[in-house]
Amino acid sequence: MIAVNYNKEYDAIIVGSGPNGLAAGIVLAQNGKKVKIIEASDSVGGGARTKFLTLPGYKHDVCSAIHPMAMASPFFASLPLQNYGLKWITPEFPVAHPLDNEPAAIMEMDVHRTASGLGRDNQTYLNLFNPIINDFNDLLPDLLGPFNLFPKNPIKVAKFGLNAIRSASSLINSKFKETRSRALLAGLAAHSIQPLNNAATSAITLVLGAAGHAVGWPMPEGGSQSLSNALAEHFTFLGGEIETGKMISSVKQLSEAKAILFDITPKQILEIAENEIPKSYAKKLNRYRYGPGVFKLDLALDGPIPWKDENCCKAATVHIGGTFEEIAKAESQVFEGIHPEKPFVLLAQQSLFDSTRAPEGKHTVWCYCHVPNGSTQDMTQQIEDQIERFAPGFKDLILFRNKMNAADMQTYNPNYIGGDINGGIQDLRQLYTRPVNLFDPYRIPNTSFFICSSSSPPGGGVHGMCGYHAAQAVLNFLK
Numbered sequence: 269m270i271a272v273n274y275n276k277e278y279d280a281i282i283v284g285s286g287p288n289g290l291a292a293g294i295v296l297a298q299n300g301k302k303v304k305i306i307e308a309s310d311s312v313g314g315g316a317r318t319k320f321l322t323l324p325g326y327k328h329d330v331c332s333a334i335h336p337m338a339m340a341s342p343f344f345a346s347l348p349l350q351n352y353g354l355k356w357i358t359p360e361f362p363v364a365h366p367l368d369n370e371p372a373a374i375m376e377m378d379v380h381r382t383a384s385g386l387g388r389d390n391q392t393y394l395n396l397f398n399p400i401i402n403d404f405n406d407l408l409p410d411l412l413g414p415f416n417l418f419p420k421n422p423i424k425v426a427k428f429g430l431n432a433i434r435s436a437s438s439l440i441n442s443k444f445k446e447t448r449s450r451a452l453l454a455g456l457a458a459h460s461i462q463p464l465n466n467a468a469t470s471a472i473t474l475v476l477g478a479a480g481h482a483v484g485w486p487m488p489e490g491g492s493q494s495l496s497n498a499l500a501e502h503f504t505f506l507g508g509e510i511e512t513g514k515m516i517s518s519v520k521q522l523s524e525a526k527a528i529l530f531d532i533t534p535k536q537i538l539e540i541a542e543n544e545i546p547k548s549y550a551k552k553l554n555r556y557r558y559g560p561g562v563f564k565l566d567l568a569l570d571g572p573i574p575w576k577d578e579n580c581c582k583a584a585t586v587h588i589g590g591t592f593e594e595i596a597k598a599e600s601q602v603f604e605g606i607h608p609e610k611p612f613v614l615l616a617q618q619s620l621f622d623s624t625r626a627p628e629g630k631h632t633v634w635c636y637c638h639v640p641n642g643s644t645q646d647m648t649q650q651i652e653d654q655i656e657r658f659a660p661g662f663k664d665l666i667l668f669r670n671k672m673n674a675a676d677m678q679t680y681n682p683n684y685i686g687g688d689i690n691g692g693i694q695d696l697r698q699l700y701t702r703p704v705n706l707f708d709p710y711r712i713p714n715t716s717f718f719i720c721s722s723s724s725p726p727g728g729g730v731h732g733m734c735g736y737h738a739a740q741a742v743l744n745f746l747k
Contacts, residue, residue, distance in 0.1 A: 276523075276524055276525055276526045277302075277524040277525070278302050278303060278304050278524055278525040278526070279296065279301035279302045279303060279525070279526050279527065279746060280292075280293075280296050280301055280302075280303045280304075280525055280526065280527040280528070280529060280742055280746075281303070281304050281305075281306060281522050281524070281525035281527075281528050281529070282303065282304070282305045282306070282528075282529040282530075282531060282720065283306055283516050283522070283528065283529065283530050283531060283532060284305075284306075284307065284308075284314060284530065284531025284532050284683070284721065285305050285306075285307035285309075285312035285313065285314060285496075285500070285510065285512075285531065286313065286314020286315055286316065286496075286531050286683070286721070286722075287313075287314065287315070287316050287338075287495070287496065287499065287730050287731070287732045287735070288314075288531050288720050288721055288722060288732055288733075288734040288735035288738075289305055289307075289314065289529070289531030289720060289721075289735060290305065290312065290496065290499040290500055290503055290732070290735065291343060291344075291499065291720075291732030291733070291734075291735030291736050291739070292529050292531070292720040292735035292736070292738050292739040292742070293305050293503045293508050293735075293739075294347065294499065294502060294503050294506065294508070295343075295735070295736055295739035295740070295743075296508075296739050296742060296743070297503060297506035297507055297508045298506060299743055301743075301746070302507070303503075303507075303508045303509070304508070304509040304510070304511065304525075305503070305508065305509070305510045305511070306510075306511050306514050306516060306522075307510065307511065307512045307513070307514070308513070308514065308515040308516070308682070309512060309513070309681075310512055310513050311493070311496075311512060312496050312497070312499075312500045312510060312512065313492070313493055313495075313496030313497075314496075314531065314681060314683060315330075315331040315332050315681065315683070315684075315689065315730070316329075316331070316332050316492040316493065316495055316496045316730055317329070317330050317331070317492060317493050317496060318330070318490070318491025318492055318493035318494070319493075321566045321670040322566055322567065322568040322632075322667075322668040322669070322670050323568045323667060323668050325626060325627045325630075326568045326625070326626050326627070326630070326632050326668075327490070327491050327624065327625045327626070327632065328491075328566040328632055328634060328670065329491050329492045329493075329616075329618070329634055330564075330680065330681075331492075331564075331677075331681070331684075331689055332492050332689075332730045333487060333492060333616050333618065333634045334485045334486070334487055334584050334585050334616055335485075335486055335487065335488070335492070335495070335730050336362070336476060336479035336480060336483060336484065336485045336486070337412075337475075337479060337729040337730060337731040338486075338495060338730045338731055338732075339356065339358075339479075339483040339484065339486050340404075340408060340479050340482065340483050340731070341412065341731040341732055341733060342408055342409060342412070342733075343731075343732050343733060343736045344731065344732055347499075347502055348502065349495070349498040349499065349502065351502075352497065352498035352501040352502060353494065353497075353498065354488060354489075354494055354495060354498040355488065355489040355490075355494075356486040356487070356488060356489070357486060357487050357488070357489050357621050357622055358483075358484040358485070358486040358584075359484070359485070359486075359487075359582060359583060359584040359620075359621050360376075360377075360582040360583075361374050361375060361376055361377075361579065361582045361583040361584065362375050362376075362377065362480035362481075362484055362485035362583065362584050362585065363375040363452070363455065363456070363480060363485065363583055363584070363585050363586075363587060364577070364579055364580040364582070364583035364585075364586050364587070365448075365451050365452050365455050365586070365587045366575065366576065366577055366580055366586065366588065366658035366659075367447065367448065367451060367590065367591070368590060368657070368658075370447075370448070371577050371579070372575075372577040372579050372580055372658075373385065373386070373448040373449065373451055373452040374579055374583070375452060375477070375480050375481075375583075377480065377481055377484050378481070379393075379394065379397055379398060379401060379481045380394065382481070385448065386446055386448055386449040386452075387446045387448065387449075388445050388446055389443075389444050389445060389446045389448075389449040392443050392444060392449075393444075393449060396431065396443065396474075397474075397477055397478060397481060399427060399428075400428060400474055400477075400478040401478050401481050401482055403421070403424045403427075403428070404478055404479075404482045405482075406420075406421045406424050407421065407424055407425065407428055409421075410425050411425075411428075411475060411726065412726045412731060412733040413725060413726060413733065413737055414700060414709050414710075414724075414725040414726070414737060415700035415701060415725065428474070431470055431474060432468065432470055432471035432474055433467065433468055433470075433471070433696075434467065434468075434470050435464060435465045435466055435467055435468070435469050435470060436453065436454070436456075436457030436460070436464040436465075436469040436470045436472075436473050437464045437465040437469075437596060438465070438470070439453070439470040439473065440453050440454065440457075440464075440592055447591055447592075450591065450592035451587075451589075451590065451591050451592050451595070452587075453473055453477070453592070454589070454591075454592040454595040454596060455587030455589065455595065455612070456472070456473040456476045456477050456587075457469050457470065457472060457473040457595075458587070458589070458595055458599055458612045458614075458638075459472055459476055459614075460472040460473075460694060461559050461560050461562075461599075461638055461688075461689075461690060461693070461694075462559060462560070462599065462603060462693060462694070462695055463596070463599050463600045463603050464595070464596045464599055464600075465596070465600070466695050466696070467695070467696040468695065468696045468699055471699070472694070484584070485584035485585055486584070487584060487616070487618055487621065487622065489622055489624060490622070490624050490625075491618075491624075491625070492730070495730070499732075516540055517539075517540055518540050518541075519540055519541045519544050519717070525716075526716060526746060527716045527717075527718060527742045527745060527746060528716060528717050528718070529717075529718045529719070529720045529735075529738055529739075529742065530717065530718065530719050530720065530721060531683075531720050531721045531735065532682070532683055532721055532723075533556075533558075533683055533685055533691050533692065533703075533721060533722075533723045534553040534554075534556040534692070534703045534719075534723055535556070535558075535685050536682060536683070537553065537712075537717075537719065538550060538553055538554065541717060544715065544717070545712050545715055545717065546712075546713055546714055546715075549704065549712060549713055552703075552704045553703060553704065556692055556698075556702075556703050556704075556723070557692060557693050557697075557698060558641055558685045558686055558688040558692055558693060559641065559688050559690060559692065559693030559694070559695075560602045560603065560638045560639060560640055560641055560687075560688065561638070561639050561640065561641045561642060561643055561673075561674025561675075561677060561678075561684070561686045561687020561688055561689075562636045562637065562638055562639065562674060562677060562687050562689055563636060563637055563638075563639045563643065563645070563646075563647040563651070563671075563672070563673050563674060563687075564635075564636040564671070564672040564676075564677060565633075565635050565636065565647075565648055565651050565652075565669065565670070565671055565672075566632070566633065566634060566635075566669070566670040566672075567632065567633035567635075567666055567667075567668070567669055567670075568626070568630065568631075568632060568666075568667040568668040569630065569631040569632070569633055569665045569666060569667060570630060570631075570665045570666075570667055571629070571630070571631060571665050572617065572620060572631050573617055573631075573633065573655065573659045573662050573665070574659050574660065574661045574662060574665075575658060575659045576658055576659065576660070577658075580658070580659075581617075581620055584616060584621075585614060585615065585616050586614075586615045586616070586617075587612070587613075587614060587615075588612070588613040588614075588615055588635075588654045588655060588657075588658060589610070589611070589612035589613060589654070590610070594610060595612045598610060598611050598612045598638075599612060599638065602638045602639060602640060605640045606640070607639055607640065607643065607645050607647065607650075608637075608650070609650060610650070610653075610654060611637035611638065611639075611647065611650050611651065611654065612637060612638065613635055613636070613637045613651050613654050613655065614635060614636055614637075615633065615634065615635040615655065616633075616634045616635070617631060617632065617633055617634075618632060618634065619631040619632045630667075631665075635651060635655070636651075637650070637651055637654075639673070639674050639687065640674075641674065641685075641686035641687060641688060642674055642675060642678075642686035642687065643673055643674040643675070643686075643687065644673050644674070644675050645673065646671065646673065647673075648669065648671055652666075673687070674686055674687025675687065677689070683721065683722075689728065690722060690727060690728030691721055691722030691723040691727070691728055692722075692723050692727075694727045694728060698727075699727065700725050700726065701725075702723055702724055702725060702727060703719060703723045703724060708741055709724050709725055710724055710737060710738040710741040710742075711741050711745065716745070718738050718741055718742055718745075719738065720734055720735045720738030720739070721734060722734055724737070724738060725737065
């Protein structure tokens, strides 16, 4: 066990200022620790930033945009972020899923109203989601933490696990008959960014669905940057320091700290610290696996998207991909290194709900599809064709495009290895045992280094819980 050197200037330095890095900083500062966050970019936020990417006056979320898990996060809920101007906007519907020859499938916050639109699958949907919604707050501490042989709510976790451990394809095929319900659940499952027949993809389906019914799928007024700014302001209010515009290339630059936390992925940790960590651990980090990337498209529009089904205008997120079978095919193709001609597209039109996002009468569109890791292929036409399929006339409204392929995404944010926005694939092997299967997944053994990024449990998503749990490990180390 390494001894703590108490003559250091800082108790902890955090490399990276994404939501997890900021969350870790807040926890440590709350406990009286002297903490500094160092960020390579000129602004805080990591995957939760907002920029003018197209035309003047059009504010675009560069990566994350809709935040069900931020609203559900037990740690974020404990913070006075509203004191720093954070305002949540919750659209009427969490999700709309347009279909070719019938009205869109709609997830409403009311689970009963949602189920009533699913025909023969009405009761099946209620049977699946009602227990999770009822247990949602009790389940969150276990779902948003590292794997624990002794969960806080073992019976409720076991009940959840009966359906969560299986693949989304298995869940959908065994329980649902209607095209509408099958498509709606496939859209949720595809957030896993992996084939829908992979084990545990149903866990993401169930958590995102339950969050939609429990708290909605909200967005921060003014963009995701508003959440990052509120976290940063609270951190500095507690006495923390933030330095932006400084790229860390070696841990030797951080010698003034008792503990170092990395809000970055294993590949980057190896680049700056491989010679300082145990060789056996470094070998395991080298085996860490990254998933598919994304092709991101931000648009400035001359008006709202003219959906065939106007209910899509009331949804926080529109899942575009057609039937379960179409989505399953597209996601499997991506995993096989193929760029789908009909990709699954995630789309948000925040300007419908937030007037700060675009000039009066104009609109923004945030959308992306999944692509093979490291892809440089332009998927603009495929994405726009999918939107036009359900919104004829959409293309005529485009004023300006900003395109980012998977390689561009990594250039923008080095945490997105090959465009992987989840910090590593979240399959059964890496869901709760990321980045290495250890009793303490946050501590790098025999060092004063810790991992607090989405490459640690519970993984991707804007919830801050990776940072929260890593900070608890640091506090234990500094005792």
